[in-house]
Amino acid sequence: MTERYQPGQIEKQWQDRWEKDQLYEAVIDPDRPKFYFLTMLPYTSGDMHIGHWFAMTPSDARARFLRMKGYNVMYPIGFDAFGLPAENAAIDRNIHPKEWTYKNIENMQRQLRSMGAMWDWSREAVSSDPEYYHWTQWFFLQLLKNDLAYRKMSPVDWCPHCNTTLAREQVIGDNRVCERCKTPVIKKNLEQWFFRITNYADELLDFSSLDWPETVKLLQTNWIGRSEGARVIFKTEAGDPIEVFTTRPDTLWGATFMVLAPEHPLVEKLTTPEQYDQVHDYIHAATRQTDIEREALDKEKTGVFTGGYAVNPVNDERIPVWIADYVLMTYGTGAIMAVPAHDQRDFEFARKFELDVVPVILPEGVESLDGQTMTEALPEYGEMINSGVLTGTPATEAFEKTNIYLEEKGSGTFAINYRLHDWLISRQRYWGAPIPVVYCQTCGIVPVQEDELPVELPDDIEWRPTGESPLKFHPTWKNTNCPECDEPAVRETDTMDTFMCSSWYHLRYLSPEYDKGAFDPKEFEYWMPVDTYTGGVEHATMHLIYTRFFHKALRDFGVVKGDEPMLQLRNQGQILGPDGQRMSKSRGNVIDPDEQVGLYGADAVRAYLMFGYRWSDGGAWNPENIQGVVRWLSRVWTLVLETRNAKPGKVNAEVERALLRKTHQTLKQVAHDLNHFEFNTVISALMEFNNQIAAARDAGQAGTEAFEQAVEALLLMMAPPTPHIAEELWARAGKAYSIHNQPWPSFDPELAKEDEVILVVQVNGKVRDRISVPADISDDKARELAVASEAAQRFMGEKEPREVIVVPGRLVNIVV
């Protein structure tokens, strides 16, 4: 009896051996092409999720494949360790965030090791280590020095539960709730640090050098939300300027009123005494609307007249100024010129409040327009009418001519507006990298000297649910001396957004021990940029924009080279619970990877995650389907062990040729599919290959040269997806350690070629027969054989072929 396949007995041993032998340590080697393979670092939540396995182990298989192909592959790992959950745990369970975090890291390291992935542990980096956030702070100082960091008072989203400021990206849903705890968000005015990511908006829209998924590029494009138009200055009757942004300067003559956001700073001044109460009530209601859950879409326009008037700069018309909540303070200038004839929202507003509608554009095919009788706005471009000196300007020139006209008059200019906002990085939290600045009575905001970094977090802290940073309440921590005048001063008590830490971790992996800078330039020179980056698509608009911005800013300071940090990006889908729902503890549908590894072994879990799903899609965990790969691995196990000492019998030339052919066909497919992230067909090809080797065994071919070659190729091809069983069987077959240092077997297209092919014979597009012919058959011969085939004749009947189409090697279609 052959020994049973027991993964539990072999996997841990090999993992330990590989690590002891430093098999996967990536060292600069100018003689080999480098490959930086990066997978998104996990957050230190405590447990690895089966989703991490789905993201990481197929990536590992591809990294291993590239390594066998001769690349010098770096596959590093680390931890995103700062952030709110650590503090929530601290508050909930009275455990220090540091302790919670580092305990979790320990467990996660064990779990990551159990994957059998080729992590280079010598490059591990943890973002909450002082040696790490030293450089996070240093990067902050570079941004500050180069005027990309600034402080401003601004209304920020505030989560009353987490007691912290949220970036606008962290506020989700129609009802504007906190990303993490789902508490409705409120507004609060605080002095905050921002990064000028908007300076890079245009460059961030350029993806030409990136091999990234279309969806991610589109998400980023929409997120940045670039639109071209004009900035136009209207003036109130008192002479105060009201700036508006419009994408349709050509409709300017049709602006019959203005609408300001309720929060607009000029509202107070514009409001006349008679309108005061009404305006005040409206503002109050609008603000409360953002405080309380916002009602589902109320299409009905609401608004109030301020009593004030402005002057349309192009025709000097006196137009009323209203306020309405459909104008947003957070987009554009917080004020619009309303052109009801050509904008549907403005039209609805005008009709409801009986304001003038003046058409100024005549779209093609429209004879004439009457503002009194129009039933909807006409947003199309067209010939300008009722537009003073520009009347008659055709659609193609309207936009540009108006802009020139505005510039000449000095009342406007061409402008680009973005939906993207500057990146708010301040967090009123303890567990993050302290912002390295000092506030001095005489010198103002003073950066901490670079040689004073890191500004370390104190360990002795007190938890207060006050909503302000615990650092603020530390008795001594914030007290310091001004780096410039040496007088007593106070430290900034806010910490940085953790997206700041994760914007550069791929650089820390280059040299995590390096202390003369954030990274060793020699390592940068060799390894960067990242060649492949894998992770979840949920990071499309945050992390992946921030890290690109970060890189471009550093490039402009001369810290890094190149325009983009990550050349190729691929996203995996999500593994859902067996019930098809998102896994969550409350639903009780969480699949624990430790448990699965205990049941089936790491190789089976790896292989199943590759085999059972389209990697880009993911899907529900299926506890039955994994049996398929479990059986496959057991079959490979017995096949190799039972035949390893077989004496070759009489060679069956046909079986031998077929096995050799399958060997090379599989080599081709597996290499292609690993390269293209098509992991499910990698495993199915290997299953087919194993089935054919087994058939050759059953035909008495064990021990023949072709058989030995096939088994060797099978193990080598299994090394990337299922590294442990491949290594074990490699050793038991008497081959030299380690299979993971073997080159990928060479592929011979001649051997992969078929001698005979099955030609499909169609009559009028319907399959009627299949005939076996030599692979190199001529088109004429194929046509002749097909037409002569018995089934074809039967279906053709008396009719003569009108046309015969030959697709070489595939089919013949006879049209009658």
Place this chain on the structure above:
RNA sequence: GCCGAAGUGGCGGAACUGGCAGACGCGCGCGACUCAAAAUCGCGUUCCUUCGGGAGUGUGGGUUCGAUUCCCACCUUCGGCACCA
């Protein structure tokens, strides 16, 4: 509402540039081994059928000798954005 992706057996999924639809598995059925069961192995498994064949890749049309693949319209599901001026 707008933008995007996807709809293939009982299930997960295959099908490279328009050329055998359902590879590889799961499940199920039958059989072998067994006193029996599990495990393992073998065979079968899209549907309908008068056993000739017919239908079939969300629905309806189109292009083509030929469409899961290309085009048009629609339906459903999922994701993103949501009064963006």
